[in-house]
Amino acid sequence: MRGRYYPDNNRYALEKFDVLDIVSIAPQDDFFKPFSWKFNTGIHRKPMADGEDKLYYRLNAGAGLAAKYPYLDSAIQ
Numbered sequence: 001m002r003g004r005y006y007p008d009n010n011r012y013a014l015e016k017f018d019v020l021d022i023v024s025i026a027p028q029d030d031f032f033k034p035f036s037w038k039f040n041t042g043i044h045r046k047p048m049a050d051g052e053d054k055l056y057y058r059l060n061a062g063a064g065l066a067a068k069y070p071y072l073d074s075a076i077q
Contacts, residue, residue: 014055018042027068036066 002016019042026034040060
């Protein structure tokens with residue numbers, strides 16, 4: 001949750017309220033082939049075309065693949 005205080009109006013406003021925010025990144029290897037995915041949902045405040053800042057419901061989801069960078073392991077050791 002994130003809010004903002006407007007001193008000119010002596011007003012508080014909700015800027016963002018995330019109900020659920022998950023990011024699952026699982027790199028693939030020779031044996032396991034998992035999918036990586038994300039899911040975010042909540043209420044956000046955004047400036048609209050009429051000049052007002054309004055709250056709107058947002059759903060953001062996605063899926064993909066992740067790979068392990070092979071040269072990074074040898075650089076760490």
